[in-house]
Amino acid sequence: MENAIILSSAPRPRWLPLALVLLAAALGALGWAVWQTQFAWKSGYGDGDLSHIAQADPRALSGGDLTTFHDGFMPFGQSADNLPWQYEAIFEEGDGVFDKTFRPGDGRTASAVNSAGGMRRVGVGPLYNATGCAECHFRDGRVEQPYVSGGPMLGMFLRLSVPDGKGGFKAPDGYHAQLRDKAVAGVPAEGIGHIDWEEIPGAFPDGEQFSLRRPHFRIEAPAYGPLPENLIVEARTAPPVHGGGLIEAIADATLLSLVKTQENAPDGVSGKLSWLTDPETGKKVSGRFSLKANEPSLRAQAAGAAFNDMGVTSPIHRRQMCLDNQTACLAAPHGGTPEEPELPENLLRSLTVYLQLLAVPARRNLADPVALRGEQMFQAARCNACHVDTLQTGDTHEIARLRNQTIHPYSDFLLHDLGPDLAGRPDGLASASEWRTPPLWGIGLTERSNHHTVFLHDQRARNLQEAILWHGGEASAAKARFMAMPKADRQALLKFLESL
Numbered sequence: 001m002e003n004a005i006i007l008s009s010a011p012r013p014r015w016l017p018l019a020l021v022l023l024a025a026a027l028g029a030l031g032w033a034v035w036q037t038q039f040a041w042k043s044g045y046g047d048g049d050l051s052h053i054a055q056a057d058p059r060a061l062s063g064g065d066l067t068t069f070h071d072g073f074m075p076f077g078q079s080a081d082n083l084p085w086q087y088e089a090i091f092e093e094g095d096g097v098f099d100k101t102f103r104p105g106d107g108r109t110a111s112a113v114n115s116a117g118g119m120r121r122v123g124v125g126p127l128y129n130a131t132g133c134a135e136c137h138f139r140d141g142r143v144e145q146p147y148v149s150g151g152p153m154l155g156m157f158l159r160l161s162v163p164d165g166k167g168g169f170k171a172p173d174g175y176h177a178q179l180r181d182k183a184v185a186g187v188p189a190e191g192i193g194h195i196d197w198e199e200i201p202g203a204f205p206d207g208e209q210f211s212l213r214r215p216h217f218r219i220e221a222p223a224y225g226p227l228p229e230n231l232i233v234e235a236r237t238a239p240p241v242h243g244g245g246l247i248e249a250i251a252d253a254t255l256l257s258l259v260k261t262q263e264n265a266p267d268g269v270s271g272k273l274s275w276l277t278d279p280e281t282g283k284k285v286s287g288r289f290s291l292k293a294n295e296p297s298l299r300a301q302a303a304g305a306a307f308n309d310m311g312v313t314s315p316i317h318r319r320q321m322c323l324d325n326q327t328a329c330l331a332a333p334h335g336g337t338p339e340e341p342e343l344p345e346n347l348l349r350s351l352t353v354y355l356q357l358l359a360v361p362a363r364r365n366l367a368d369p370v371a372l373r374g375e376q377m378f379q380a381a382r383c384n385a386c387h388v389d390t391l392q393t394g395d396t397h398e399i400a401r402l403r404n405q406t407i408h409p410y411s412d413f414l415l416h417d418l419g420p421d422l423a424g425r426p427d428g429l430a431s432a433s434e435w436r437t438p439p440l441w442g443i444g445l446t447e448r449s450n451h452h453t454v455f456l457h458d459q460r461a462r463n464l465q466e467a468i469l470w471h472g473g474e475a476s477a478a479k480a481r482f483m484a485m486p487k488a489d490r491q492a493l494l495k496f497l498e499s500l
C-alpha cells in the first residue's frame with residue numbers, strides 16, 4: 001500500500017510518452033524492414049502494378065499471374081511481371097548461367113582456385129553434347145535441326161539402349177545411355193549421330209495430299225567399341241522451358257484426378273502418371289519434366305541437364321561421368337572436385353529459380369472468328385482429352401506466386417501411348433511408345449522466337465499439321481477426326497494452335 005502511494009506520487013518524466021511513441025515507431029519500422037527484406041519478397045510479388053493482368057481477358061492468361069504480353073522476339077525468355085527485386089536479381093543470375101557458353105575446365109584444384117580468387121574455370125566435358133543450355137533451348141525455346149538429310153545433330157541427342165536379357169534395357173557396353181557426340185581435346189567423342197530423312201506420302205479423306213518425313217538415325221565413328229546390332233536409338237530434342245514453375249506447382253492430386261477421369265474416357269485415352277525416385281531425397285515423387293516425364297523437379301532437371309548434356313558437375317552429380325573404359329575421359333582435367341562441384345549450390349539455385357519464374361506468353365487472336373472456330377474443332381476432335389486446357393496449381397509451392405494459379409497449359413502432363421511410329425526406347429515407367437503430353441502454351445510463337453516450326457520429340461514434324469498427323473495409338477481417334485474435317489475446319493484448328 002505504502003509503495004503504491006509512493007509510485008503514484010512520483011512525477012512522471014515529460015519526455016516518456018514521446019520516447020515510447022518513438023520506440024514503437026522504430027520497432028515498427030525495423031519489423032517492416034525485416035519483413036520486407038527477409039520474408040515478403042518470397043511471395044514472388046513486387047510492389048509494382050499487375051493491373052494489366054487483372055484487367056485482361058481471362059482466356060488470354062495462359063500462365064495466370066505469370067503471363068507475359070511481351071510481343072518481341074523472346075516470348076519464352078521473359079520473367080514474370082512485377083517480381084520483387086530480390087527475385088529479379090536471382091532470376092538474372094540464373095539467366096546468366098542458362099545463356100553461358102561453358103569452356104573446358106582447366107583442371108586446377110578447387111583449393112588452388114579459392115586462393116587464386118575464384119578463377120577456376122567451370123568446365124564443359126570431358127564428354128558432352130553442347131556447351132550451354134541455350135545452345136539447345138535457343139531463346140528458351142527449341143533450336144532447329146538442320147533439315148539436310150545425313151546432316152549432324154544440333155540441340156538433339158541420341159539415347160541408346162539394348163535389351164538386358166531380363167526383360168529390361170541397359171546402355172550398350174562401353175557407352176552411356178546418352179551418346180555424347182563431343183569431347184574436349186584429347187578425349188574421343190563417343191560417336192557422331194546423323195539423321196537420314198525418308199519421305200512418306202499420305203492423303204486426307206478429301207483427297208488432299210501430304211508428305212511426312214521419318215528420321216533414321218545412324219552413329220558414325222563409335223569410339224568405344226562396336227555398337228550391337230540390336231541397338232535401339234531414340235532422339236530427343238530440347239523442348240521450350242517457359243512456365244516450368246507452374247508445371248512444378250501442380251499438385252499430384254490434380255494429375256491423379258486426370259488419370260481417374262481418363263479411366264472412363266472415350267477413344268481409349270488413358271494417361272498414367274510417371275513415378276520416380278528423387279535423386280536428392282530418395283523419396284518417391286511424380287515426374288512431370290522431360291519428354292518421358294522422368295524428372296521430378298526443375299532443380300533435378302537443371303542439374304541433370306548440366307551433367308548429362310554438358311558434363312558440368314553440381315551438388316546433385318558430383319563426379320564426372322567417365323566410364324571405366326573411357327580412360328582419356330578419366331584422365332582429362334576438369335574444373336571441379338566432388339567436394340566443390342563445377343556448378344556450386346548458389347548457381348544451381350539461381351538456375352532453378354530462373355526456370356521457375358519464366359512467364360508464359362499470353363494467348364492471342366481472341367476476337368478472330370477463325371481461331372475461335374478452331375478452338376471448337378480442337379474440342380470436337382477431343383484433342384483436349386490429353387491437351388487439357390485448364391488446370392489449377394496447388395497451394396504448396398515454396399514460391400507463393402506459383403500457388404493457386406488458373407493456367408491453360410493444354411497438357412495433362414501424363415504419359416500416353418502414341419503408337420509405334422513414334423516409338424523410341426523405354427524410360428522409367430514410360431514404354432517405348434509412351435510420351436508425356438507436351439504443353440501447347442506458346443506453341444504459336446515458335447516461329448517468331450526460334451525461326452522454325454519443327455515439332456515432336458525428334459522434330460520430325462515440319463509444321464503443326466504434320467505434328468498432328470504423326471499422332472497414333474491413344475490419339476488415333478482424335479487424329480482421324482482431324483483428318484475427316486473439311487479443309488476449312490482443319491485450317492481453323494491450326495489457326496487456333498497458332499494463337500496459343
Ligand code: HEC
Pocket residue numbers: 098129130131132133134135136137155156157236237238239240241244288289290291292298301302305306309310351355
Ligand atoms: C544437348 C541439348 C541440351 C542442352 C545443352 C540442355 N538441354 Fe535441357 N533438354 C534437352 C532435351 C533433349 C530435353 C528433353 C529431355 C528428355 O526427354 O530426357 C530437355 C529438357 C529440359 C527441361 C524440361 C522441360 C520440360 O518441359 O519438361 C528443362 C527445364 C531443361 N531441359 C533445362 C535445361 C537447362 C537448365 C540446361 C543447362 C544446364 C539444359 N536444359 C541444357 C536438351 C538440352
Ligand code: HEC
Pocket residue numbers: 269378381382383384385386387416417418422435436437438439440443454455456457458464467468471474475478479482497
Ligand atoms: C492421347 C493423348 C493425345 C491426344 C488425344 C492428342 N495429343 Fe497431341 N500430343 C500428345 C503427345 C504425347 C505428344 C508428344 C509426341 C512426341 O513428341 O512424339 C503430342 C504432341 C502434339 C503436338 C506437338 C507439340 C510439340 O511441342 O512438339 C501438337 C501440336 C499436338 N500434339 C496437337 C494435337 C492436336 C491438334 C490433337 C487433336 C487432333 C492432339 N494433339 C491430340 C498427346 C495427345
